[in-house]
Amino acid sequence: MALRLIAVHAHPDDESSKGAATYAHYLDQGAEVLIVSCTGGERGDVLNELVARDPKSRRDLAGLRRSEMDHAREIIGFQHRWLGYEDSGLPPEGVAVPQGSFADVPAEVSAEALVRLVREFRPHVMITYNEQGGYPHPDHIRCHEISKIAWDLSGDAESYPDAGEPWAIKKLYYESIFNTERMTRVYEVLREREPESPLIAQFEEMEQRFRRRPSDVTARVEVGRFFDQRDAALRAHASQIPPDSFFFFWPNDLQREAWPYEDYRLAASRVATSEFEADLFQGIDEETA
Incomplete structure (x- = not known):
């Protein structure tokens, strides 16, 4: 039985900037990887001047970002599902998020869709954002909240009884790549x-x-040989990643010498593990998982 990893992200492009080399690494190891995008990124800004000139970026940003996500998926090779919620945007402090957007819908309601995916895919490891959402975007915070609910309740038969057969994830990680x-x-x-x-x-x-x-890092996965693949996936999200993005400031040969890793914090585990890990599946027996 293949080991399975699910990574829950707020917007399309987050998966490529926060863990793409890890996903490529585990796919290469024979694991199955499912990326969940909670929203379609409809309210994101177009950060690439060349893309902003394309009428589609103004006429159908949601469609453009779906195409970009599909391209990134092909480059890394993961499975992908949309959770189906609307991007909340990043309103000024004190201004409410749009009604019906992801951050406006109660977390316990949105979590049912994620619990359904967890019970369908049956992952052993979940990766998501920390309690601050990695950074305080309302969709990132809500992503953390529904992921934590799914971790807590996907294995409980009495919770979300119409969302499939219960499945308890073994380990929960928060990404900590920019540390x-x-x-x-x-x-x-x-x-x-x-x-x-x-x-x-x-x-x-x-x-x-x-x-x-x-x-706060407790797990460090060596993935340097997948940095070029990661960057190609990032560039696939052209509306969000301009050619001079800070993501590309540091040459990959320098990164491989200095820090050929992507880093995570173990937030919770239902299996025995160690204080510091080099493998997110550590402690999980592939034969009996």
Whole structure:
């Protein structure tokens, strides 16, 4: 029986910026990977000037982002499902999210659709965002909330009884890919290798910002050989990823030398595990899972 991983994201493109190399790694290992996009990204800004000139980006942004997601899926090879909720946008502080959008629908209601997918796919590992949503976007926070409900209740036969046969996920992780240790190490290697690089000033600003964040990493998966594939998936989301995006500031050969990992925090587990892990499936017996 193949091991199975489900990753729950707020918008199309989040899966490529937050874990794509991990998904490619586990697919290469023979695991099954399902990506869930909670919303269609309908209220996202078009961040790529070239794409903004395309009339489709103004006429049918939802359709454009679906096409981009399909392209990213082909590049990495994961399975994909839309949860079907409407993007909440990022309203100014004090302004309510649009009525009926993902963040407006009660979490316990939205969670049923995710519980249904969990019970259908039967994953051993779930990846999602931390309690702050990774960053405080209302859809990212709601994504965390419904993922936690699915973790808690998908194995409970009395919860969401019409959503399929119960299935208890073994392990829950929060992605922590942009963390202090990674940023500092890449910055140090860049200074050692290319002391005159114009990138140093840009990195210095980012490194200082990330240094204020305490590291919470408990799992580090070596995935450096999939960084080019990850970047291709990111570029597939062209409306969100301009050619000069900060995601591409650091050359992949430098990243592979400095930090060939994607990092996670183990949030909960129903199997025995260790204090620090190199494999998200650690503790899960493939034969009996």
